Amino acid sequence: MSENKFGGVLPKCIGNLSTTLTTLVIEGNQISGEILEEIGNLVNLEALAMRANHLSSGIPSNLGNLQNLVILALRRNDLQGNIPPSFGNLTKLIELYLSENNFQGQIPSHLSNCRSLIFLDLANNNLSGAIPPQLIGLSSLAIILDLSHNHLTGVLPIEVGNLRALTALDISNNLLGGEIPDSLGDCTSLIALIIGGNFFHGSIPQSIRSLGGIEEMDLSRNNLSGQILEFLTIFHSLKVLNLSYNKFQGMLPCEGVFKNATGTSIIGNNELCGGLPEFHLPNCIFKGSKRRKTNIMILSISVIFGVLGTSLFLALICLFRLKKKVNKPVSSLTNDSHSNVSYGTLLKATDGFSSMSLIGVGSFGSVYRGILEGDGTIVAVKVLHLMRRGALKGFIVECEALRNIRHRNLLKILTVCSSIDYQGNDFKALVYQFMDNGNLERWLHPNTTSSHRNELPKKLNFIWRINIAIDVASALDYLHHRCHIPIVHCDLKPSNVLLDAQMVAHVGDFGLAKFLLGSSPNILANQMSSMGLRGTIGYAPPEYAMGCEVSREGDIYSYGILLLEMFTGLSPIDDKFGDNLTLRSFVMAALSERALEITDHILLLERESRFDPNSPESNDIFQECLVMVYNIGVACSNEVPIRRMSISGVANQLQKTREKLFALGFQEQDELP
Template sequence: MRNSMMFLFCFASQMLVYYFIPSTAAALSLSSQTDKLALKEKLTNGVPDSLPSWNESLHFCEWQGVTCGRRHMRVSALHLENQTLGGTLGPSLGNLTFIRRLKLRNVNLHGEIPSQVGRLKRLHLLDLSDNNLHGEVPMELSNCTTIKGIFLGINRLTGRIPKWFGSMMQLTQLNLVANNLVGTIPSSMGNVSSLQNISLGQNHLKGRIPCSLGMLSSLKMLILHSNNLSGEIPHSLYNLSNIQVFDLGLNNLSGSLPTNLNLVFPNLIAFLVSTNQISGPFPFSVSNLTELKMFDISYNSLHGTIPLTLGRLNKLEWFNIGGVNFGNGGAHDLDFLSSLTNCTQLSMIYLFNNNFGGVLPNLIGNFSTHLRLLHMESNQIHGVIPETIGQLIDLTVLEISNNLFEGTIPESIGKLKNLGILGLDGNKLSGKIPIVIGNLTVLSELGLSSNKLEGSIPFTIRNCTKLQKLYFYSNNLSGDIPNQTFGYLDGLIYLGLANNSLTGPIPSEFGNLKQLSQLYLGLNKLSGEIPRELASCLALTVLGLGGNFFHGSIPLFLGSSLRSLEILDLSGNNFSSIIPSELENLTFLNTLDLSFNNLYGEVPTRGVFSKISAISLTGNKNLCGGIPQLKLPPCLKVPAKKHKRTPKKKLILISVIGGVVISVIAFTIVHFLTRKPKRLSSSPSLINGSLRVTYGELHEATNGFSSSNLVGTGSFGSVYKGSILYFEKPIAVKVLNLETRGAAKSFIAECNALGKMKHRNLVKILTCCSSVDYNGEDFKAIVFEFMPSGNLENLLHGNEDHESRNLNLNFTQRLDIALDVAHALDYLHNDTEQVVVHCDVKPSNVLLDDDGVAHLGDFGLARFLHGATEYSSKNQVISSTIKGTIGYIPPENGSGGMVSPQGDIYSYGILLLEMLTGKRPTDNIFCENLSLHKFCKMKIPEGILDIVDPCLLVSFVEDQTKVVESSIKECLVMFANIGIACSEEFPTQRMLTKDIIVKLLEIKQKLPC
């Protein structure tokens, strides 16, 4: 019986093999083909040469980056990075159903993440970071229940963080850094107990940090920097006993730091809360975090003394307490430095922008030999620089400028041969510049300015061949500028030797400085002529030679060779010549000072000489001519010399020639007067019945377009004040410069935009003129009502004639201007037959009449849109060029971006913030990480009075009751919030014009009288 059973079992097994194995193999083969097609069709996508191994000569499992399983020959991993693969991820990606690891990092992918990624049920790791993907994180990704790591950093993903992340119970790593995510951090994320890394930095997240994150006991990295998070750091986060990196910098967090960090974060590696509003005492117990490697609490409002127990942090590498306001100028402020000498791994120390007093102790030489950066600038440290500084041989940056150091520069500084930046500016250092400075051969920046240094410039400076910036100004240096020294520094970009007692000529070797952009030699005792060799410094933008003893002629090469010059100062010398007309050719020159020399002859009138605010000629008694504003005497014509009597034959010849010439001239004049003029195209304003004006009338109305009538210039032309009998009030004539690209289109756009529109807050167009001038050249101009109070730009910042700004432009007036412009935009966007997008809303295009009513003008870039009036997705148009002015251009209006009414709202929001702060969006304080929008957003509500323009509060100074002060502050915050809401990065988040008007009216009602 048993044998019979065995026989049946073997027979059945053979039959199974016979019937089913072939079909299974076929199925596997078909599945493999599916994987191959999924790879080939979508992941090479037009770049066949980028993956040469992906061809038919190899099995797809042998292709670069592909790993297959042993049993099924299905793709189990795909790993490609740092290549120019390109293309998109298509739906066939979902066919790789056996894949566990999908890593396509930095391979130039674009498009959206396909929803089919949710079919990859076996997926453990998804890394698509460092690409150009956009769109939202697909919700189908929640189906990948086995996933453990998601890396989507550095793309352009938008939308909110999906709440379903809270259901992915195996997720260990979540990296969405550097995207455009908005909204809040979902509290459901605290349910994913397996999470070890949360990286959400560099997004637009707001709201509070959810307390639920404190439940993630396995969390090692929490990176939330560079968002808009607010509120206090949740106390629940102090339960994260395994945390190693804690980075909450660049947010709007408030409150104080815990004092028991040693109990909270025993495994902390990096603790960063820089650039927030954290307040309270220094966390003394941080000294117990013996695993700590990075400690950064910069730019906060902490107080107290620095503990003397920091030496316990023997693994500390980074110590940053800059910009916190520690210290009180006392003798013991720096006592804590002795404890830092025990931190043998310390490589970076930042103590800048505090109030530390006392002297720098000799024990500084006992710091770690790994120390590379030492920043102690902008404190009150006094005494001498200790010789022991030379023991820090690995230093690459030594910045101790803007302190009270005195004595000489120590010779031991010559031992710091790895030094790249040495900043000793703004102290009280005396004596000579040590010769050993030439040992610092890798220096790129040397700052010794604003001290009391004396003696000559050491010739050994020639050894510092990598120097780019050299600051020696405002000392007592003397002697000649050494020959065969600066010629070796051919990488110099900035050279400042001004305000010393240097003598002799400018060395001809300065001509070797081909990269030099700024040269300051003013206020010395230099003499001789300007060397011809300077003509080789083609990159020069600033040349300051004022206050010396230079003589001779002003060289012609300044105008013919140095075409990049923006500032030229030759004042206070002994130059004696005419002013070369070549200087008119310097198109970038905006400041020219030739005062107090011995110049004579006619002053040019073009280029920089056409602007009274740009030139200074005082102290040259023998000049004449120039533009009328200079009020110089006219240049006298030299009388013709008397000739001897001409022989009779010569008189006959002269008469014949003269007759021929007169005949030719007469024929030309008759031909010109009788020829047909160019056919004039009828402008839109004429079609609508406006008065017709001629070129001659406008020429007469503006005194021949005189510079004395010039009231402003723009990108496409100039505006002149004038008067015509037809119009009761003065007019403004905008003359288009038709040589400028786009000027003709601007003329048509502006005539079309304003021809049919009538609104109290739009500049009223009176007529357009399309004609020819007296030379027969095309002439186009637009005539507006003249606005006697000027534009908002000049009222806020002063005009280009350096007249001071209007200090009486208070908050009430600015609020009225804001309302006027909002009404104008509401009319353009919602109340016209076609939606009009202005495309260039900025202060210089906001003009005020006698009553202070604001009018929006300059429609040269305006666009007409079709469709619904309020903001629909269809109500936009693609622009092939960037439209607008830098600082006011909305982010979406890049090349090929969408032009829509929301773009005007963005520009309007920036305008409001500029009115609030008195700062232009292009102010020098704003860099890559800080914009006018973010600057204001970081300061509200508590710091609102720190950022407002003081002139804005002039009318409220007399009444300083707490009730009034509180009411004003509330109104300022409301005004700031409107500007911030209008200038949000994403168009859909910006306010509507009607809502803006309602909010501004609400402020006006609350504002104290």
């Protein structure tokens, strides 16, 4: 029944089918709900394939009753939870496909009981922990073992050498470390070896020379070092070699695969030299030249010392003392005074991550207010929910983004914590500068923000809203056009706009951010691709739902919706907006005669208190400023990306609006809300 348009959920009567049924295939449909336990009654099934549906929830453990299964294909669904240990009962299983789901926890070692398994695909899940040695050593695996795009940690077990019949091994984009084991050279049938995007260090083992039939080798984005081994040039089958973003050094060979500049990538290895001109590497300096230069240098230094004598000696002493004072270790990401914050420090700072310290909950983490011991710094601690799919990748992306950006309207990170809690679980947190006035969501919708329902209503006047809008536009302009590597935020919304004590806006939460340049040294842009639709419903641009690449224009759409929300006081997912009405169309219908009717009542009260009703000129200018703002929001949220305003144009128009407000008597120093 595959490749149809069947929808709904599986009927329970499926368990009443004949127990002699051997094949059940319903792939490529639109079936949702859970995998029924009743399927476990079909004890003679040999093939069960439900790939590419919308199945959710966990896998019932009684699927382990299907001990005649040869093929089990459940990839490309929304399945979650742990892989059942009962799968170890499927001893006749030959092919197991579980990729592109949301499975969590560790890979069960019981899968090693499936001693007929030749094809295992667990890629693109949320699996963590170490690779079970029993599984990696399962000698029956002869086609593909794909564990890529998970959160696996630890080392690559030496038992990998048992995979002598395996043709493709992919463990890329995990958190594996240590050295590449020599036993990998025993996998003599390998055609593809993909281990990029991990933390392997050391040199390429000499044993790799045994992989004479290798066609594709990807060792990129690790911490590998040493010289590139000459024997790679004699791999006549090798067509694709990716060694980029490691720490290799020395001369690049010119033979074999290294003759093919399109099939070989070595970028990001700053200490390589030589090679074909297409690689654009510097010329190598040979030892003889080095020796002559060294002799000349020694002679020159001797002459200098002879001439300068005591003066140079004293100068060196002064420089040494100065260096001792100023040469403190600096982190490219964290504030020096708060480096290396431990789990225990954050636990104490937040009173044990108590509910009283909780100030917000997001998709990937909870945010707590904390006070650091010692200097008493008040901080915001974002603790990652690591069991949620995408949380760890979001953490890595946010660290990488914040490492590269500095702007007054971007949330400042003080440090990070990557540790283990007192129960032995992974713990990761980001520590930010505390924002005294919370997020913009609390000011726009104080009565619906669940964690702050007892607060007095927030009141943002016209000038503060304009100031915040200009601050956010400035932040986007910096991210899009003034960063060394342009960044798309991908999740701009009121809860991600933070306000400090002076009501200056700071854009935060870069967990979904993407670096625009695909050729940049940043490797994280593509690692997020498995997270699905970027952004939040109501703020994400329509083209993202159709599979288009993220873009600056996508952020501008989100900004336009944010701007309309700031001045109408209505959320884009308000109940009044049904299938045929959106916040944008609601505002467009009111322009320009009914602009006051759709405006937040707080701004209307401000208008009444500021202006004499008998002064139509002031009221007209007030309404004109509102219309200017609404026009900007509508232009930014155009459904066609190329028709959206530029962010620099937005900032210019808002500044003109603010000048009109100043002329009406509004002041930048208006009392803080």
